[in-house]
Amino acid sequence: MPHAGAGQALPVPVRRPAFSWAAGLALGVTILALLPLGFILWVGFQTGWPTASALIFRPRVGELLINTSWLVVIVVPLCTLLALALAWLTERSDLPGARWWSGLAAAPLAVPAFVHSYAWVSLIPAMHGLWAAVLVSVLAYFPFIYLPLAAALRRLDPAVEDTAASLGLTPWAVFRRVVLPQLRLPIWGGALLVGLHLLAEYGLFVMIRFDTFTTAIVDQFQSTFNGPAANMLAGVLVLCCFVLLGLEAGTRGRERYARVGTGAARMPSPAKLGPWMWLCLLLPLVTALLSLGVPLVTLGRWLIAGGLEVWRWNEILPTLGQTMVLAIGGALITVVAAVPMAWLSIRAPGRLQRVIEACNYMVGSLPGVVVALALVTITVRIAMPIYQTVVTIFLAYMMLFLPRALVSLRGGIAQAPVELEYAARSLGRTPAQALWAVTMRLAAPGAAAGVAMVALGITNELTATLLLAPNGTQTLATAFWSLTAEIDYMRAAPYAFLMVLLSLPLTWLLYAQSKKSAGR
Missing domain, CATH: 1.10.3720.10 (MetI-like)
Known part of the structure; x- marks a missing residue:
């Protein structure tokens, strides 16, 4: 049996509790999304x-x-x-x-x-x-x-x-x-x-x-x-x-088509279209x-x-500004909410993680009008102070676009070595501090891609924004929609x-x- 030599540090085992802080946060987000x-x-x-x-x-x-x-x-x-x-x-x-x-x-x-x-x-x-x-x-x-x-x-x-x-x-x-x-x-x-x-x-x-x-x-x-x-x-x-x-x-189906043998797959030879080329x-x-x-x-x-008359910048610029604020703000909130779940799916996969993740994908597949209708009625009945406020619209965006953030974050976190997290925790960092200081820095490209994908999804979102946006708020999508409803296609x-x-x-x-x- 090999022994650790002088000057060699034994690896510090890091025990993960059955119900970790990440599982608690992910479960809270999931309950909210449901x-x-x-x-x-x-x-x-x-x-x-x-x-x-x-x-x-x-x-x-x-x-x-x-x-x-x-x-x-x-x-x-x-x-x-x-x-x-x-x-x-x-x-x-x-x-x-x-x-x-x-x-x-x-x-x-x-x-x-x-x-x-x-x-x-x-x-x-x-x-x-x-x-x-x-x-x-x-x-x-x-x-x-x-x-x-x-x-x-x-x-x-x-x-x-x-x-x-x-x-x-x-x-x-x-x-x-x-x-x-x-x-x-x-x-x-x-x-x-x-x-x-x-x-x-x-x-x-x-x-x-x-x-x-x-x-x-x-x-x-x-x-x-x-x-x-x-x-x-x-x-x-x-x-x-x-x-x-x-x-x-x-x-x-459950069939597998992965290549198992040695070597590398070669590039296929393109099929010759011949006399059908111009028709194709x-x-x-x-x-x-x-x-x-x-x-x-x-x-x-x-x-x-x-x-130039249709470019009414006094109307377009505020609308563009409000669109960007909602898009960037909603994207950042959504990505932050997805971090615990994405971390669990890579670092601690298990039955609870799979159930939590499946619930969020299920909610993310719902039409925006269903999410908006539920939030309108809930806020009117039991949470009137947040009715038609940015809180409600950001909550709707998080429910609708969380799967986009999850997909991007999982790829980024998977590329960050878990050993670096263990090293940070062995030096006294809490799990949350290790995640933020080490893993999220390495996963920054994936997080940035998630922010971009969610922000652009929010930019083109229509039904939830129509029903939930605060009075006086207009996005590019809602402004376009109100003008086309008036058959004013030129200004739209x-x-x-x-x-x-x-x-x-x-x-x-x-x-x-x-x-x-x-x-x-």
Whole structure:
């Protein structure tokens, strides 16, 4: 048995209590975040089954359920097919300018969904209904599936495909039986994001004049402040979210496709498009024209038509300032609230940590209108001093965007060696001091990415801000929305342009991360 020699220091074991300070803080944040779900259940109980059933099982709810279901059933497969075709063309074929087409396929994320709708409605005023909603939704949301699919295609080892081809399978059979099963996780993950966005979206469908649960809840709340009716609709919407989460978890499978053998995966040889090259070019070209060309041309047309007069800086600058204050303040609060949970997931994973983290991801998947409706009623009834104050709006932002902060923080903390924390604690630092002085400094890039992602999410957030923002507060999104509600598309154009401008860094960050995750 080896002995410690002279001058050698034995490692100091650091014991972690079963219920640490981080677990306590993370549990407190989770209980706070679960308020919307708890409130909806409480309202349903207080309303009573006769009244609740009368509010739920009525023709209007059936119409909304049919509209929302058709939207999800049509849009999600179309987004998947479009994203899969674009990902294969840009990553696995000899398509000319594939790198540029790849960037253009991710770029529509820089345009908020309701700005897509604004562009199309101002171009074709008669555009409305289900198929209009389908077209705009596909153009706005397909990048959520394209980005993980493109990253997954870059990571796949072509040796498996070569083996399948050597056994006599045709190229289509190789793709269907070998490649496609390995894309199950990114397809289902991206499809889940698209489905949740469809359930939560408000501005896009109001402009297209297509009723969904979210539009009906906001209309019910703003027109009559009918708490029970709005909350019963919110309860049905929450059930729809849980159905999507359950479908994704139950159908993504447990197969493993990681490379186990020695060596490194080689880069695949691009497929030759041959005489189909120019026809294949039409897909990324038409997609870019519809998803980017229409919004940019429409914005440019309104800005040129309005000239310098639409740039009313005495109104725009305060709105921009308030947007930045809410975005930066909400992002900092959200990231700080996510630190204990992110630290637990890396340093002390366990059953409690998994439950806490799952609860926050579940709440983060809720539409903003559900969170806002719960907070409005709670503050009116039991916390009136914080009703329509920055406290309430920051709380809503934390609930909605905590998963974004968690994802970024976990990556940063994982890159900070735990031995440095142990060393700091052996020198007398408390666990919190060691975390702040050592780990968080090393995890600063991940924390900064989390702040940026949450801040830009807040910049484009509409429903929670409309319902919860203090009187006199305007963000770029709410100012844009109030002007488009008055059909003043010309004056709304500068606000849409600034939102796109502020969203570009987030889009670049997501695109760069997808490249980095694939080793490029």
